[in-house]
Amino acid sequence: MANTELKSDNLFEMMKIYLASDAGKELTKKIGLVYQINIAPKKIGFDEVSYVVDLKKGEVTKGKYEGGEADATFxxxxxxxxxxxxxxxxxxxxxxxxxxxxxxLNAAQKFSLDIFAKPAKM
Structure with a gap:
């Protein structure tokens, strides 16, 4: 795994916070799938950093999915x-x-922009 700072790193940190919210918990119940997302600094397949977005548990972790295979990998x-x-x-x-x-591909289509929703209005 690369030791590179990616623009996307902060996005995954925000996603962790969102999934812990009530709206995030509802989304987790609705989708119930596990995704692995590989981000490459320049070219897909090289020096990738992996994240697991587990919408069964409502968690985001850095690293490859270790529970078998993710439902979809991007x-x-x-x-x-x-x-x-x-x-x-x-x-x-x-x-x-x-x-x-x-x-x-069916699981991939369920990975929507709702997962990246802005924090709820206070």
Whole structure:
């Protein structure tokens, strides 16, 4: 695993906080799948940093999934943040090769921008 600071690192930290909220817990109940997201600094497949977004437990951890295989695995360059922010359509990212998906395409389609929701209004 690379020891590189990625733009996407902060996004995963915010996701941890969101999944601990009431809205995040509802999302966890609704989706109930496990995703592994591999982020590469420059080129997919090289020096990747992996994160597990476990929407069964409502957790985000750094590292590869160790519970068998994730329901879906995404690979991105560090511009993953564009997809998460809604600035790049996930389908377009996939078609252009900016994003690669392994395992269940059906599970991958359930990984929506709701997972990156802004903190709830106070």
């Amino acid at each position: 690979s991105f360059k560090d511009d993953f943040i564009k997809v998460a922010a809604g600035k790049m359509n996930p389908q377009i990212a996939f078609v252009r090769g900016v994003m690669k998906i392994k395992r269940s």
